[in-house]
Amino acid sequence: MSEAIAPGHPEQWFDSALGQYLAEREYRYFDQTVADVFGYNAFQIGLPQLDLLRGSRIPLRCRIAPEGAVDLRSDFRDLPIASSSADLVVMPHVLEFSEHPHQILREVARVLMPEAHVIISGFNPFSLWGCRRRFHRGTDFPWRGRFLTLMRVKDWLALLGFEVVGGQMACYAPPSRQSKWLERFRFMETAGDRWWPVSGGVYFLQAVKRVRGVRLIMPKWSDRLAPVKQLAASPQKVGDKEDALTMRARD
Numbered sequence: 001m002s003e004a005i006a007p008g009h010p011e012q013w014f015d016s017a018l019g020q021y022l023a024e025r026e027y028r029y030f031d032q033t034v035a036d037v038f039g040y041n042a043f044q045i046g047l048p049q050l051d052l053l054r055g056s057r058i059p060l061r062c063r064i065a066p067e068g069a070v071d072l073r074s075d076f077r078d079l080p081i082a083s084s085s086a087d088l089v090v091m092p093h094v095l096e097f098s099e100h101p102h103q104i105l106r107e108v109a110r111v112l113m114p115e116a117h118v119i120i121s122g123f124n125p126f127s128l129w130g131c132r133r134r135f136h137r138g139t140d141f142p143w144r145g146r147f148l149t150l151m152r153v154k155d156w157l158a159l160l161g162f163e164v165v166g167g168q169m170a171c172y173a174p175p176s177r178q179s180k181w182l183e184r185f186r187f188m189e190t191a192g193d194r195w196w197p198v199s200g201g202v203y204f205l206q207a208v209k210r211v212r213g214v215r216l217i218m219p220k221w222s223d224r225l226a227p228v229k230q231l232a233a234s235p236q237k238v239g240d241k242e243d244a245l246t247m248r249a250r251d
Contacts, residue, residue: 010141011049017179023050025170029204031055037117039087045076046094058088076104081111090119096145102156109160114211121204123147128174129201150203162207169200
């Protein structure tokens with residue numbers, strides 16, 4: 001994974017109190033959202049230690065990562081998936097650990113079918129989690145990543161033809177390492193959506209790939225038949241009165 005920012009050891013971090021706090025919110029949103037997406041092929045890109053497709057009813061569910069115990073090992077910039085074949089792609093905290101996040105989104109757009117779904121989770125830089133990263137940077141997950149703003153991710157999705165159809169903020173409590181402090185600030189979860197909805201430590205986005213259809217404009221043909229024109233009789237030259245009477249008698 002030469003193009004990625006090393007995320008440290010997320011599998012160990014998720015064993016901590018703060019990691020379990022985040023995983024609980026991730027599962028809560030993904031379990032509810034993926035259950036309403038139907039199709040045949042679903043892929044999870046990144047964080048294979050979290051089974052975020054467990055609530056999906058799609059028959060084929062595949063977890064992809066460059067290393068580790070996964071179903072498919074691959075670079076996220078060049079997925080070995082046929083174009084327009086995926087019905088659902090979930091991306092938990094992938095973009096903030098990539099040197100080329102827009103390229104990854106472009107690759108996801110390639111493999112998704114029209115009207116297929118992508119669900120993204122990311123860390124919000126304008127939050128207590130973002131302050132923790134800014135002033136106390138570390139080498140562990142998630143503080144080593146580059147947090148992307150919600151508006152930037154929305155702009156990238158719009159440029160690639162996606163329409164955002166859902167989203168949510170979560171993790172309003174301060175990112176404390178101790179479970180007792182997380183419990184004391186649990187009230188912030190219910191108050192966060194009401195009083196500071198844009199300050200959640202994590203944001204979720206659900207978007208649909210829109211493809212404009214081509215409409216063939218046909219000429220407006222008339223269904224009525226053309227009227228049959230009556231042929232005029234050709235004039236004939238008569239020499240005298242007897243010939244004229246003869247012609248009139250024939251008529």
